[in-house]
Amino acid sequence: MSDLPKTIEINEEGPREGFQIEPGPIPTARKIALVDALSETGLKQIQITSFVNPKRVPGCADAEEVVAGFHPREGVRYTALWLNEKGLERALAHRDRLTIQGSISMCASEPFIQRNQNRSLAENERVQHNQIAIYRENGIPVDRISVMAAFGCNFAGDISVDQVLRTVQSGLDIAAEHGLRIDRVSLADTMAWATPESIKRVVGAVRERWPELRITLHLHDTRGLGIANAYAGLEMGVDSYDAAVAGLGGCPFAGHKGAAGNVCTEDLAFMCEEMGVSTGIDLDRLIEAARLAEEVVGHPLPGTVMKGGTLSRLRARVN
């Protein structure tokens, strides 16, 4: 048998991923209800909103209200996303309720960062230096590097393992200039190019070069390989995954150009628990939250276990 990790951490990103893309409008109270339901599932980290330009992302225009309104549960970290200094300022106003963590945000594809953030990779490095300065001024820890497009890019095509290693190295160099100690690297399959084999190649290469770095996988399910890719990650010992309840974050059924959300939290948790990999999650409660997510957005979501059911109930019926 494979030597899978004994336990993994799942970082729930459904509320943030979902509400920023859903056509809505979704009442703020319903968003809060979903965050509160997720708080009761055993998840230890939930990303609840995004402090971004409300004109560009109207689904997150109520970020402040969501943060002010949810009911924090002890032992759960609540996080938010920001893309620039203004967003960070908005997040910092809620340090009492949010865990504010800094990350050095890298990208393995020049054309992607050009299109996505209108800057070159070299310019991005300068931006990251500035960001770190702001983080440090505000006493925000920076202990991780994230790498977008680590497995392929719609605009650059295949991304070589060497390119990923160079990108991580650039992030570590930036960290070193500021005397920062990096514990973790997040490898993002931003545009769903990964296969189980490329997961193994990239994770294996990063692990071999920096065995001290903990790896997080951020996987999208646009081409149906999300769960298989997560399994390949487990086989490589990866014990930290981003995921989205019910597969929130994209909607293959509503014509959003077919882009799907993150790998589905409850499907991932189901697979792990069935294989003896502990997630700390109460699967029945998580499935209730997934059904609530469908109600909140008002259409079917791609999660599978919430439709097919878990095995524990069937086992209980047998015994």
Place this chain on the structure above:
Amino acid sequence: MSDLPKTIEINEEGPREGFQIEPGPIPTARKIALVDALSETGLKQIQITSFVNPKRVPGCADAEEVVAGFHPREGVRYTALWLNEKGLERALAHRDRLTIQGSISMCASEPFIQRNQNRSLAENERVQHNQIAIYRENGIPVDRISVMAAFGCNFAGDISVDQVLRTVQSGLDIAAEHGLRIDRVSLADTMAWATPESIKRVVGAVRERWPELRITLHLHDTRGLGIANAYAGLEMGVDSYDAAVAGLGGCPFAGHKGAAGNVCTEDLAFMCEEMGVSTGIDLDRLIEAARLAEEVVGHPLPGTVMKGGTLSRLRARVN
């Protein structure tokens, strides 16, 4: 990297799986159009219908017309399903157009075969002896054993590896009494209990005991693990899979108690081709057939790559 097979065979079961469960009615000409479209994809084996009781399965009442009407393509084997002598007789009337293969049909779960076929495992063994006699009278080759519920059962719970081995052995004993040489065993995850790890356990145990037997996996996707399970099969060297175009055969969106169809053919083929495992399939044509399947049944189907798109077009745009 994993040592995956260089090539695999995919046995397309979408037409049979789909039309027997779809509420329909679907015009016979549309069923034929789908079979003909699948014939152009590079698939080498297509199961096109089921000779079953038309009162119980109205979607297959036009089995004869479908078989008479499709346009066979050279090099493609067309098969059909039957569950009893009467069905076999109907199939035999079309030996000019169908490949008629016998299989020794076993089950790893006593309560499942009781509910599904109203017989005990012991009674099933007698039925199989009778079936073989009929196959031999008609000059039909019998070279395979199939095992239902090989990974778990809604009515028996978990199925032990030993139980699977005993079931395969019983099938081989039956074959031996008739002097039959068995080449292949099909392991079916009939009720979607398998995980990648249990695939490895069961396949590994069968392979170790009977290294000469070729293994086919029949996987359902009810709990979202179908593709991950297929990947685990590839890792174990399994080079033969049943699959259904567009994920036909169940419909999580229409309330069929959440049961999903077989693993989706084009998603499986996409994963394989991206990992360098050759399927012989023209993925673009298969995706066209998957979209036709959605049109034919009149509602969305669970296949993912047909919504998310392949990577070859994106690569072509880059280069």
